[in-house]
Amino acid sequence: MPDTSERANLIEQVRQQLSMVIDPEMGRSVVDMGLIYRIEADRVGDMHISMTTTTKGCPASTFLKEAIRACAASVAGVKSVEVELTYDPPWNPSMMTP
Amino acid sequence: MxxxxxxxxxxxxxxxxxxxxxxxxxxxxxxxxxxxxxxxxxxxxxxxxxxxxxxxxxxxxxxxxxxxxxxxxxxxxxxxxxxxxxxxxxxxxxxxxxxxxxxxxxxxxxxxxxxxxxxxxxxxxxxxxxxxxxxxxxxxPYSLPTKFVALGCVPLIATALVGLVFTLSLSGLTDDPHLVGLVLSAGPAHAYLGLFGWMTITAIGVSYRLLTMFLLSPEKTRGISRAIGWLLAAALVAAGCGIFSDGTGLPADRPLHLAIALSGLASLFYAIDIHSIFRERKRKSVELNVMASLVAIGMLLLCFVLFAASIVIGNPAGMVMPIAHLFTFGWLTGLGLGQLYKIVAFMTWLEFYGPVLGRTAVPRVQDLVNERRASLWFALYFTATATATAVLILDMPDMFRAATFAQLAAVCALSFEFIQARRLAMVPAATRLPSAVAARRLILPSFNGRSR
Incomplete structure (x- = not known):
């Protein structure tokens, strides 16, 4: 059962793993694009990821959501992954890392 | 979801x-x-x-x-x-x-x-x-693109119905004088409703979403965007009145001329609006599809400049066909080819790489195309289209056919580029899928459930 520091470590590992998922249009990772709003882990390794897409209704949204779920699930210590697609707040270009 | x-x-x-x-x-x-x-x-x-x-x-x-x-x-x-x-x-x-x-x-x-x-x-x-x-x-709530695309459906149905009425007279099924009169006088309004009413209004609506999406520009409804919508709606009403008067046996050019004038003003506002979107973009590199769209919008404006010039010089009838050619091939076809160049690559990426995203290395959408080579074909296409319009004005039919040949060469070359994108032929080797995977689905969807 991971303690707080182990959970923070697990979240960081998931964040790093998500860097291999790219936005197909920009070619940058979903993390650098600012599309990952929140990553949370509970005591047993269940992950909750809150994400968005650059445009509401983006045709890639289903693929991005599934890719993020699969990518996070591949990290050792992650028991299950729930991905929530949200547009609150809507994404804007200032959310990208420079 | x-x-x-x-x-x-x-x-x-x-x-x-x-x-x-x-x-x-x-x-x-x-x-x-x-x-x-x-x-x-x-x-x-x-x-x-x-x-x-x-x-x-x-x-x-x-x-x-x-x-x-x-x-x-x-x-x-x-x-x-x-x-x-x-x-x-x-x-x-x-x-x-x-x-x-x-x-x-x-x-x-x-x-x-x-x-x-x-x-x-x-x-x-x-x-x-x-x-x-x-x-x-x-x-x-209805967004700006939604309103424009929905408005475009009205003239689409009107165009089809007017065309259907035309076929009754042309085939000799009816000799009703009102319907025969409609065929004789409402042809220009039929073309206006289809090419401007449906296609241009739809293109304007879709471009508000696609250009902001591709340029990473904020999507907002400006006052000028609303003005464009109202001008276009008024233009459609004027064109509709023209068709009605043609059908009642009292043909009049004025309603269609008013519709074209309103459309010209709306097009000018649209160009200003697109300039604002372009100026506020966060993505500094401009891709070929956007460049082609901007050239096409320039040709749209040129159509109305030529129309105004033809009235000033007193020769609107002589300029109708060159303007219609520029509108069809410079604006609508230029825009269409430019967007096809992007859409084909984007849809191909989603179809083949979307399902494996996050599981293996994938290319960017831009890696599916050869922008340097395609830019030559777009340059050839737009140069040929401008030349074709000019030689139509100068009444040089042989030169017009030569310019059309150049247009055809450019379209064939771009079609080859689209096929190459569909076949994943330009994808870097490290991320290329087996060629048989793409070749099976060149123009038809997958029937095994992978293509959604």
Whole structure:
């Protein structure tokens, strides 16, 4: 059962793993694009990821959501992954890392 | 979940549309129809409808099936109608063209071919409107692109119905003087409703979403955008009044001229609006599809400048065809080819790499195309189109055919680029899928459930 520091470590590992998922249009990772709003882990390794897409209704949204779920699930210590697609707040270009 | 998926038949719509464009240009080069014959000659009408319905109609229909769900953030209504609508359009167009060839004494004329073609086309476009409007109407609150695309459905249905009425008179099924009078005088309004009313208003609406998406520009409704919408709605009312007066036996040019003037003002505002979107973009590198769109918008403006100039010099009748050519091939076709260049690559990426995203290394959408090579074909296309318009003004039909040949060469080269993108031929080796995977689905959807 991971303690707080182990959970923070697990979240960081998931964040790093998500860097291999790219936005197909920009070619940058979903993390650098600012599309990952929140990553949370509970005591047993269940992950909750809150994400968005650059445009509401983006045709890639289903693929991005599934890719993020699969990518996070591949990290050792992650028991299950729930991905929530949200547009609150809507994404804007200032959310990208420079 | 708000989201959209791939429209499985859109690539088939695009492939059929490109075949029609190539056929139309090739016929023109061969000396068939305009400018060797008057524009209202049946031979010319074959080429006009091959381009207007076969090329532009299918291009816009296929694009709408893919992008209306993006605009509405919900699944397309009745997506199973996409294939029947495509087949009905193809059969209806063939019947219509057969009817025109019959009127030109090139094939035996069967009375029923023209009305049957018109009826099938009307049903096909009604089906398209059912899918498009049905999807949009539930997408509250209505965004700016939603309002424009929904407004465009009205002239689409009006164009199809007026065309259907035309076929009744042209085929000799009726000699009602009002309907015969409509054929004689409402042809320009029919063309206006189709090319400007449906296609241009739709293109404006979709561009507000696509350009902001590709340029990473904030999507907001400006006052000038609302003004464009009202001007376009007023222009449609004016054109409708013109058709009504034509049908009552009191033909008048003034309503259509008013519609064109309002459309010109709306186009000017649209260009200003696009300039604002471009200026506020966060993505500094500008891709080829955006550059092609900007050139096309420039040609749209040029159409109205030429129209105004023709009135000033007192020769509007002599300038109608060069302006119509520039509008069809510079604005609508230029924009269409530019967006096809992007959409084909984007849809191909989603189809082949979307399912493996996050599991293996994937290319960017831009890696599916060769922008440097394609930019040469776009330069050739727009130069040829501007030249074709100029030599039409100068009444040089041989030069016009030579310019059309250059247009055809550019379209064939761009079609080759689209096929290369579909075959994943330009993808870096490290991320390339087995060639057989892509080759199986060049223009038809997958039937094994992978392509959604």
């Amino acid at each position: 708000p989201g959209a998926t791939l429209s499985p038949w859109t690539i088939s719509y695009f492939a059929t549309a490109l075949v029609c464009l190539v056929a139309g240009l090739a016929l023109t080069i061969s000396g068939f129809g305009y400018p060797s014959a008057p524009i209202d000659d049946p031979a010319s009408l074959v080429i006009v409808h091959l381009i207007a319905i076969g090329w532009l109609g299918l291009l816009f229909a296929g694009s709408l099936l893919q992008f209306v769900p993006v605009i509405a953030s919900r699944q397309l209504q009745s997506p199973h109608l996409a294939l029947p609508a495509l087949l009905l359009t193809m059969i209806g167009l063939l019947l219509l063209l057969g009817g025109f060839l019959g009127l030109a004494d090139l094939v035996p004329l069967w009375t029923w071919t023209l009305p049957a073609g018109g009826l099938l086309l009307t049903v096909a476009f009604a089906g398209l409107c059912w899918m498009v409007a049905g999807t949009l109407v539930a997408a509250r």
